[in-house]
Amino acid sequence: MASVLTLWGSPSGTSRTGIVAGHVSDRLEAAGHRVDRLAVRDLPAQALLHADFGDPALREAIAAVEKADALVVASPVYKAAYSGVLKVFLDVLPQFALRGKAVLPVLTGGTPAHVLALDYALRPVLTSLGATHVAQGWFVHEAYVHPAEGDGEHRVDAEGVAPLLDLVDAFAAHLSATSAAPAPASDRP
Template identity: 35%
Template sequence: MTKAIIINGGNSIKSRLTGIQQYIETLLEEQGICLEAIQVHQLPAQHLITANYASEAIANEIVKVGEADIVFFLTPIFKGSYTGILKTFIDLLPQKGLENKIAVPVAIGGSIAHLLALEYSLKPVLSILGATTIANPIYIVDSQVTRTENGFTLDEAAVNRIEKVLENVIPRKEFHVQ
């Protein structure tokens, strides 16, 4: 069975990035993919900042990444780059921790002006960590995700962008959203 893990490098569960995460989770579950998620900001900050490899909490999450076939890296874009929160976790991954894995960079930003942030800042790091395949990045503008009483709604362009990338990532002959 294919395993996926979502590493959310945002700073809040209530952010629009969570709406994107939930949509991706729904699509993966519909395809029968075993899924786990890491909210990096909920891990012990002291252990992340000091690169405490001996931390049980950190070690458990790194094992999950090692067991995954597909690794999603979610981040808001701040100051033209992915978050330091995500960076602290990535720094703890083994040198070739993404070998034989598909990495999927996913970001949300305030404007289309930050579209290339994933290309020049995150993709090179994923490559150095040995990702066998790095999918086309998914970049979504804040205005494409709306907070509702029941969660979040993504506009059609955002949904299409996510689904197109997942069609190329999910190891199935056909990808269908039910």
């Protein structure tokens, strides 16, 4: 069982990205992994913008990244890239904060043209932060994600996320295989 941090960087309180991230988290939990969730928008803006490492919430968020075996990094697409909220958080992480971690990138947006942001905007940053394995990511069109109306529940259309869930299952299997494998001799105490 791996420890996974689902991190999403949407500034919206009723975020389609948050709904998709929740779906992914639920699937990873069903596969037996422990999942913690972090919405970057809930961190203190002042601390993020000023890189105030004395702020307890920011320190706790950075520690959550450090202790996780793997991450799901989700964001809406803005201006052909991931969100500025996510960018600010990634900027305050230590240079190699993702070293030794597997990462599953997920983006949401309003046009299929945004799919390129996965490989041209988000993947290079995850790699530069030292991620050992950046899984094939997925783009979910916002038309498939329906925030709750009134007392209803959030809804995600199956055809819109079926390919993503296949990738999540492969990611979960990768995490299970790597967490069950013995550590290389150089990593043993």
